[in-house]
Amino acid sequence: MKTVLIPALVLLLTLPAPAQTEALPGRLSLLDRDGDNRISQEEAGDRPFFRIADRNSDGFVTAGEAA
Ligand SMILES: [Ca+2]
Numbered sequence: 897m898k899t900v901l902i903p904a905l906v907l908l909l910t911l912p913a914p915a916q917t918e919a920l921p922g923r924l925s926l927l928d929r930d931g932d933n934r935i936s937q938e939e940a941g942d943r944p945f946f947r948i949a950d951r952n953s954d955g956f957v958t959a960g961e962a963a
Pocket residue numbers: 927928929930931932933934935936939
C-alpha cells in the first residue's frame with residue numbers, strides 16, 4: 897500500500913512553491929482556522945484521520961496529502 901503513496905509524495909515535493917496556494921478540499925478547509933492551507937494537529941483535534949492523512953508525518957495535512 898505504501899508504494900501507491902510514493903508517486904503522490906514525489907509529485908508534492910517536486911511541485912514549485914506556488915503550489916502552496918492549492919486550496920484544501922472543501923471539508924478540510926473548514927478545519928483550517930488560521931487559513932494557512934494546511935491542517936495542524938491542533939486544528940484536527942483528536943480526529944483519527946489526521947495521523948493517516950499526514951503522510952510525511954510533519955504534523956500538518958496539506959492539500960496534496962488530503963487529495
Ligand atoms: Ca491551518
